[in-house]
Amino acid sequence: EQRTDEVKAELQRIGAQIKETQGMEGSQNMDVQRSMSSIKVFARNKDLPSATAVFDRLKLSGVSMRPQLYNCYLDACVQCGSTSACLKLFEEMKQLGYVDIVSYNTMLKAYLASNRMKEVRALVKEMSARGFPANKVTYNELLNAKVASRDRQGMWAIVDEMLAAGLKVNLITCSI
Numbered sequence: 213e214q215r216t217d218e219v220k221a222e223l224q225r226i227g228a229q230i231k232e233t234q235g236m237e238g239s240q241n242m243d244v245q246r247s248m249s250s251i252k253v254f255a256r257n258k259d260l261p262s263a264t265a266v267f268d269r270l271k272l273s274g275v276s277m278r279p280q281l282y283n284c285y286l287d288a289c290v291q292c293g294s295t296s297a298c299l300k301l302f303e304e305m306k307q308l309g310y311v312d313i314v315s316y317n318t319m320l321k322a323y324l325a326s327n328r329m330k331e332v333r334a335l336v337k338e339m340s341a342r343g344f345p346a347n348k349v350t351y352n353e354l355l356n357a358k359v360a361s362r363d364r365q366g367m368w369a370i371v372d373e374m375l376a377a378g379l380k381v382n383l384i385t386c387s388i
Contacts, residue, residue, distance in 0.1 A: 244275060248284045255288035260297065263288040279310040286315060290322045298322040313344045320350060324357045332357075348379055 247270045254263035267285045271277060282305050289297040302319050305311045316339045323331045332354070336346055351374040358366040371381065 243273075244270070244278075244281060248281060251284050251288050255291040258292050260288065260292035260294055263292070264297075279305070279312055279315070282308075282310050283312070283314045283318060286318045290318055290325065293325065295322050295326045295328075311342070311344075313339070313347060313349075316344055317347075317349045317353060320353050324353060346373075346377060348374075348382060348384070351377075351379060352384055 247266050250266045251263045254260070254266065263285065267281075267288075270281065282301065286298060286301050286305070289301060298319060299322075302311070302315065305315055316335065320332060320335055323329075323335060336350065336354075339346060339350070351370060355367060355370045355374075358370055374381065
């Protein structure tokens with residue numbers, strides 16, 4: 213009950229601030245930053261309904277929505293374990309032309325978390341076809357999944373793919 217009241221108060225505060233500052237670009241940027249911070253906090257607490265409410269309120273407020281905000285919400289969907297919400301949002305982002313390498317890597321995390329390896333491979337191919345070749349983050353996510361599943365042969369295959377793509381192993385790769 214108390215947490216619900218706190219969430220409602222936070223949503224009302226964000227909504228009021230957005231309405232007060234519409235038309236003032238600098239203030240809109242502050243509102244977007246505050247909203248993104250709220251979405252991240254709700255995601256850390258596995259509270260997707262509240263993160264969704266902040267995102268939806270921001271969309272309805274008329275502020276300029278940008279890929280960064282969509283990526284923030286996409287990551288919240290991943291952190292909260294909602295692959296269905298990720299898929300729906302990712303398709304919307306494609307329609308809007310908002311997908312970028314961050315979006316693809318975030319969606320990759322969603323597929324890996326739910327062990328959907330067929331979709332992982334298809335996504336990596338789609339990334340490349342759309343002009344977003346796999347980067348170090350992509351390969352590190354793939355490698356981390358292989359390590360977690362104790363697939364030694366798969367780990368080395370990922371490292372070989374990474375090197376063949378012209379990417380060098382870095383400290384993060386070595387720490388996985």
